Amino acid sequence: MTATQDSLRSSHREALIEHLFLGEIMKHLWRGDPPAELEILKPQVDDAGYDLALEAKGVLRHIQLKSSSRDAKTATVNVSVKLAHKPSGCVLWVLFDPNTMALGPFRWLGAEPGLRLPSIAALKVAKHTKGNAQGMKLPRAGLRVVPRRRFEILRDVGAVVERLFGDGARPGPVLH
Numbered sequence: 001m002t003a004t005q006d007s008l009r010s011s012h013r014e015a016l017i018e019h020l021f022l023g024e025i026m027k028h029l030w031r032g033d034p035p036a037e038l039e040i041l042k043p044q045v046d047d048a049g050y051d052l053a054l055e056a057k058g059v060l061r062h063i064q065l066k067s068s069s070r071d072a073k074t075a076t077v078n079v080s081v082k083l084a085h086k087p088s089g090c091v092l093w094v095l096f097d098p099n100t101m102a103l104g105p106f107r108w109l110g111a112e113p114g115l116r117l118p119s120i121a122a123l124k125v126a127k128h129t130k131g132n133a134q135g136m137k138l139p140r141a142g143l144r145v146v147p148r149r150r151f152e153i154l155r156d157v158g159a160v161v162e163r164l165f166g167d168g169a170r171p172g173p174v175l176h
Contacts, residue, residue, distance in 0.1 A: 017067040017094055018051070020103055024157045025164075029056055036165075049082025049142075050089065057165040059113040062086035066093040066107075078126040078143040079109070089117040092160065093151055106160050107151035113166045120144040 022040060029036040041053040050062040064083050068074045083089040090110025096103050110117055126143035154160050 017096060018065060020101060021094055024103060025161060028157045028161050049080035050086060059165045060088060061164050062089045064091045066091060068095055069098040070095045071098060076145045076147050079120055079146045081121060081142055081144060084117045088113055104156055106154040108154050108163050109146065109151050120146055
């Protein structure tokens with residue numbers, strides 16, 4: 001198996017996708033009438049079940065961010081069960097063009113603002129990608145394997161912003 005740019009520099013690609021994604025969300029909110037502010041929070045360590053917390057329009061979202069090339073055959077992603085404990089927790093699976101790095105479409109797993117992530121507890125428990133000393137791939141009790149079919153397809157950033165923060169007619173709960 002030959003190593004690819006994506007596998008050799010996956011952390012760099014992950015950071016790039018995150019920055020591009022945040023820029024697109026900010027741009028969309030900026031162009032609203034009236035423009036909406038976006039607050040971006042990142043956990044200090046990666047063990048709380050989410051990668052980003054975004055607040056806009058009075059809605060706080062804890063987001064687990066996943067990404068795949070549009071060409072990828074990826075059928076599942078691993079999702080932290082801790083995400084279900086966060087109000088308005090959700091998963092955004094960002095698809096991107098591997099040549100231009102253009103984002104979209106997006107895959108969404110979540111609920112309306114203020115509601116918790118639909119239950120993933122009964123889904124298959126994820127396993128470690130590498131085996132232990134005996135070659136066994138042990139279970140990762142805190143992660144569930146979520147199939148692509150559980151995700152709703154969102155065509156553009158506007159649809160993502162609406163899912164995250166609600167539309168003008170149905171604003172999410174106000175944070176105090």
